[in-house]
Structures are given as C-alpha cells and as structure tokens.
Amino acid sequence: MSAAHTSVPRDGGLLADPSATAHLVVAEADNEPTRRLLSELLGAPVELLHTEGELNRSLATASVGVRVYICGSEQFVRMMMICASRAGVTEEEMRTEIVGSRGRRVMCLHCKTITEGVSTTIADCEGCGAPLVVYHHFSRRLAAYMGYRVDAEVPGDRPEAEPL
C-alpha cells in the first residue's frame, strides 16, 4: 500500500509553521515535543490548551491563519482532531505527534461500538464481544480504525493477536 493514499493518519510531528498568524497548542500533559515547539513559536500569538472544552472555546473565535498543534496519546490526539475539524480546521492547518499510549480507537462495524485503547492486531469488541481485526483503514469523521470479525468465515477460528 502506498503511504501517499492511505486513510491511516500520518502524524508528522509538531513542526512550527511560520506562515501562521496564531498558534493553538493542545497538549495532553507536559511533554518534550510541546516544550520544544513552544520555544520555537515566535512572533504570532500562542495559546497553550489542555482540554476539549478549552480547544472549542478558542476555535470559536479563531480566524483563518491559525494552526493547531496536538500532542499526546493516540486517543487524545484523535479526539482533539475531531474537535478541530468540526470547528472547520483543515488537515493542512493541523500538526500532530503521539507521545505515550498508542492504543487505538476501533469501531466494530457489526454493532458500531467504539473500543478504546486497542494495542493488538485482534481485540474483543466492548459492545458485542466479537473478536475484531484492527484493519489499516481509518475514518477521520469517526476518529476510529475499522474493525470486523476475524472469525466471520470460520466461527471460533481466532489467530493469535500480535502487538500493533
């Protein structure tokens, strides 16, 4: 699969964008990439935020020209991405970096429950209990990876799960 066309998010790191007219930095906790970024952002105004509520409030009055930088666990980054894109921030206006837990959000396509913190190739759905394949297909609208029954063709035939 070509990386250029995958739906799987590419977290390119917290690179400062000098063309921005304002910077919103969203950090789950104090971490090294955020500290480095804050030291590099000169000139335009910078806001440091930590929660979805704070991000929503800032985005409500933000203007085109703003850049949003998000750093934290996979779970945190994906939830903040949804929040930013609902407010009208485009992909080009976001920079992301994962630090800490890489556990994924996985949507079971059979019962539509989202299971959080999945770190293995196969995981049980928290809704219907089905053993799910964590497929390399990601929806930004749902902020989740696709999951479907691994034993759909031969019920009970469940391969060993491996770390993602």
Add this chain to the structure above:
Amino acid sequence: MRGVSLVHDSLAGFPFPFDADTYMYSTNVEPAEAPRVTEVGGWGGRVYDVDEHYESEIAQRAQILAADATRCQVLPHMRQAAWDVVEHATEHLARDFPGRFTLHREGDLRHWLNRPLNIERRFRVGDEDSLGSEPFEWITRQLQEDIELLDQRGDKLYLDAGILTFGADWSLDFDLGMEFLEIHGPVPRVHQLGVIPRAHRFLLSLQPGPAFRRTNWTMTVDRRLDTGVEVYPEWGPDRAALRYEEIGRRLHLRVEVQHFVRLPRSNAVMFPIHTYLAPLDAIAAVPVWSHRLRAVLASLPDDLVDYKGLTRYRDMAVTWLDQHDA
C-alpha cells in the same frame, strides 16, 4: 458442446467483464450508453437498468434499510445533489423504460408514475415537503443501483452521500466523508499502477453531459447482493463451507457496472453501481466466457485473490471450470 439455447434468459443482459485471458486493474473507463454486444446478448445501453429482478431487489433494499438505517446517508451540504439524482433518475427511467415509468414536467412541477411499484407522486423540485420524504432515499428506493455521491472541493472528491445495500465488502457508514484517494487506500496494487490517481484526475475533470462507465468484478457465494462488511458474519461462513459439488449452482461471478455522471446543479459526481450475478453453471454454458473466466482466475495474482476474498475457493473454481470446459 453446450449450445447457447441452454443459457438462462437472464444471461442475455449479463455484462461479462473480461476481454482477455488475464486481468489487471486499469482505468477501464469508456463512454456510457453505448451498447456492447456479447456472445449471448448485450448490455450497456442505459445508465440505470431495470431487469427481471427489479421488484425483488427493491424489496431486499427496503428490508436492509429497515434493519440498518446507516446504509443510506446524506450529509447536509448534499441536498442539492440529492435533488439532482431525483431529476437525473426520473428523466432517464421515463425515457428508457416508457412502459414502466412516466414523468410529466411543467416548470418545477413533476408528476411521476412508477407502475411496477405502484407509486404516483406530484412534487415540486427542491421542495421536500411536496415529496413527503428525503429525496435521495425516495429515489434510490426505486432503483436497483447503489448510488454514491462525491462532493468536489478544490481538487479533492469526498464521499458525502450514498446508499449501499448491495455493496461488495465495504461500508458506507465507515467511509462516509472520506476523500476518494483514502477510500481506496486498502486496495492492493492500484496506487502503484497509477490506476486510482488517474481515475481521480478523470473524475475531477468529468463534466455534465455524457456519462462514462467501467466494470469491476468479484465472486460471491449464492445470489447474495448484500455482502457489506456490517453483515460479514452472515455471508462469510458460506465462503468456507462451499463444496466442490455445489460450485456450479452456488458460486457466482459478480459484476458491477459503475457509471460516472457529473450532476449539473450541484456539480457533484454520481456513481450509480448496478450489480449483476451469474452462477458458474450459466457461465459454463457459454464456452468463450467459461474459458476466459478460468484463465483469469488461474492467472490472478495472490494479493488480488486475497483482496477479492477468493482465497478459499479460487483453485476449486479453476478445477470446476476445467471440468466443464466444452
């Protein structure tokens, strides 16, 4: 040698997709509404097809929607596109099947008659109240085609509305809102071959007026149209359970005729997708088809065999076609 007289009636309009003994993905796009002659009949004269399965497939669609409303979705900015589909489909059906459908137009007003489904409706284009329901679902409940609608924003296309009750192993609910290139991310080979990027550039430049089409194919056990990911546990076991003696009756060649239409008022791109199924028994009755399908299956690279879900029975199907090759 089996004669053409044994061919099931429904095969006359079957869009047999292979022109050669090998298959590889390509941007196999051609102008639509140009009839194709096949060994046993022909297909391709129309964008929307109404065949002998019309009533039963419409009933299946209604059942699927009743069980899972996420199979039909329209994001709010696609309202104009939904009305474009109503206009495009009613005009084409009335023109192409005048015995079954009638459309009277006067300014914005429409009087629509769908005789097979016993639907009569007077409505005003753009006025949902006059139609009594959401326009996209209203019209697609009268079509055999799945319809996907892509909104163009700059040089990107987004799947922002659609109905998918007869899909081949993908999910509208999951892919809704996704960009065209990302939707095809998991398909092997197509990006390296340049097929998807070229298709993307083609769609971006598609203009109102003449429609285009292509075919795609896979195989399905039984005459089952809904092989959506949501219901994989319902149809998946048939892949593993299929026995050699059942192949002729149960294993079907599944062909999608996909059309590409630029809608005039919304500028959205519409894909009507009509799925046709033919059992190998019927394919085997047409020696050219049987031979060609055998050759294609035998030479299909493993990654495509896997992606199309043929892994469990590809070899069995090749052997069966060998045995039944006239």
Add this chain to the structure above:
Amino acid sequence: MNATLQVEVTAIDQLTPTIRAIELTAIGEPLPAFSAGSHVTVHLPTDPAHRNAYSLACSPSDPGSYRLAVRHDVAGAGGSRWIHEQLAEGRVLRIERPCNFFAPIRTARHQLLIAGGIGITPFVSYAHQLSRDAASFELHYAVRAADELPFLDELLDLCGERLHVYVDPDGSALMKALRDTVLTGQPLGTHLSVCGPGAMMDAVTGAAAELGWPAARVHVERFSLPGGERTPFVAIDHLSHRRIAVTAEQTLLEALEDAGYEMPYLCRQGICGQCLTTVRAGAPDHRDVYLTPEERGSGTLIMPCVSRAAAAPLVLELPRCAA
C-alpha cells in the same frame, strides 16, 4: 461525443464602453441546468477552429436563457472583436454544454469572493446561487475605472452590504483592504475564491499565503491555463509521414481536426485526458494539468488541446484520418 447546442442571440446589451452582455436562448431543446461558476465554449463563425470560453453570468436555477459578458479585447485573437463589431441579435451560434472548473465550496462556513474587472462574470452566478441558498458570503469587486462596473445594480440587489466595490486604477486599494482587514479575521471554515487578470490573482493568492491561508482554502478560476508564447510548429503523422502545420493561433488539436483526424476530446483545456496522444519523437511543451510529472518527464505523451512544441517537429501516433 460533445453534443453542441444551437442557440439564438436574443439580446445584446452594451454594459460598459468595453463590455457587452449577450443573451443566448435555446432553439429546440431547453438549455441544460448548470452550477455556479460554470462557463460555456462558444464556436465562432469567423473560423471553424476558433472557440472562446465565457463564464455564464446569470442565475443557475432553471435558466430560460444564458448570459455571457465579453470584454472588447483589441489585441486578442479576434473572438471578442467579432462579438463586439459583427455579432447582431438574431444570429444563431453553436455552444458547448456548460463546464465547471470553479464551483463554490458547499461546506464553507463563509465564502470570500474577490473579482477583478471582467473576472466578475463567474461571481454573478455565485451571487444568485449563494443568496438563494442563504449561504454566508461577501464579494469584493475591483475595477480600473468607474465606468467599467458591469452588473453593479444586479449585484447590489443580490448582495446588499455584502458587496464591496473598489474603483482602483492601479489595484492598490483592493490589496490594501485585503491585507488590512479582509484576509485577516475571517472565521475558520472560510474559503477564498478569486477571478481576474493573472497578475491580480497572483497578488491575491500571494497575500493570502503570507497571511497564513493554506492552499486548500484558496481557489482560482483555472479558466486560462498557464501558458507561454504560442509559436507555429509542425506535427508529423508517424504512419503516413504527413506534415500538419500548426499556426500560432491554432492549438495542435484544432490543427489535427482541420486536417481531418477524428480526435477524441472533451474539455479542450488540458484537464480531462481525453485527447491523450503518444509522441514518437520531438520535445513536447506541456501546458496541461492532466499528465503526471513522471509522464511529462517520459516525453512520450502529449495533450494536444493545449500543449505544443517549441521548434523541432512532433512525431505523433494519430487516429483515423477522414481527409
């Protein structure tokens, strides 16, 4: 494949000293519906190979007629001169179906539209559609002189306070307003669309980029593709060795059509890929947006609707020739 439409010129209106509006009414079949930002290609009877593209400057909802606005371009290839000096009411013309390479962004929270001079034409249909849809927008309209303001009354009716007019001989007033206020402080989810002379579009998109607007929010009318000088050259049919001369006024596609080749085509803008032709020898001067950089680099493909050759002849694989 490109069914053309027969239309009658039912009104000509001199909007300004240099701009004429032309109303086109269907003969027979009703005119196709279109989306805001669409243009039509007009076949000019002066020369069978000569076609000009004009934005549809009218309401997109159920058009009984189309309206185009044409600026008198004394230095141009002659199409606009013919329209200004020869065309009269009652004349029948052939046009192609509307095409759109400049559609509004339907998901935009707010649309910022910027027009320079005759670049106002696509925004006339925008103003009709966006005001009918109750969409949020504003239109900034800059002209060189106060007597060069076509459609002013109609736009005022449609836009009210959302219309901002700049009588701006050197373009400085518009650019100052953009930098000081218009491009700063737009709410997230705003999209910018600009149409006008090339230098003006470059200035606006440049200012937007400096003020942090990402490319995905900025849209320009691709109407006239970036092109260099047009010089005559020669194409050679690799099978028959026939030489086809391409004049400076013609495209390669037009020259091949005139020579009797049945060339497939669709957009005639270097966008759709229909007229893709294989090059056997020679160096193509690519001016399309269809070919990938790799395909361009290979030197074996050309889009004859817009691309040319610099000096040496192009040897091409061509379809059947009727002549």
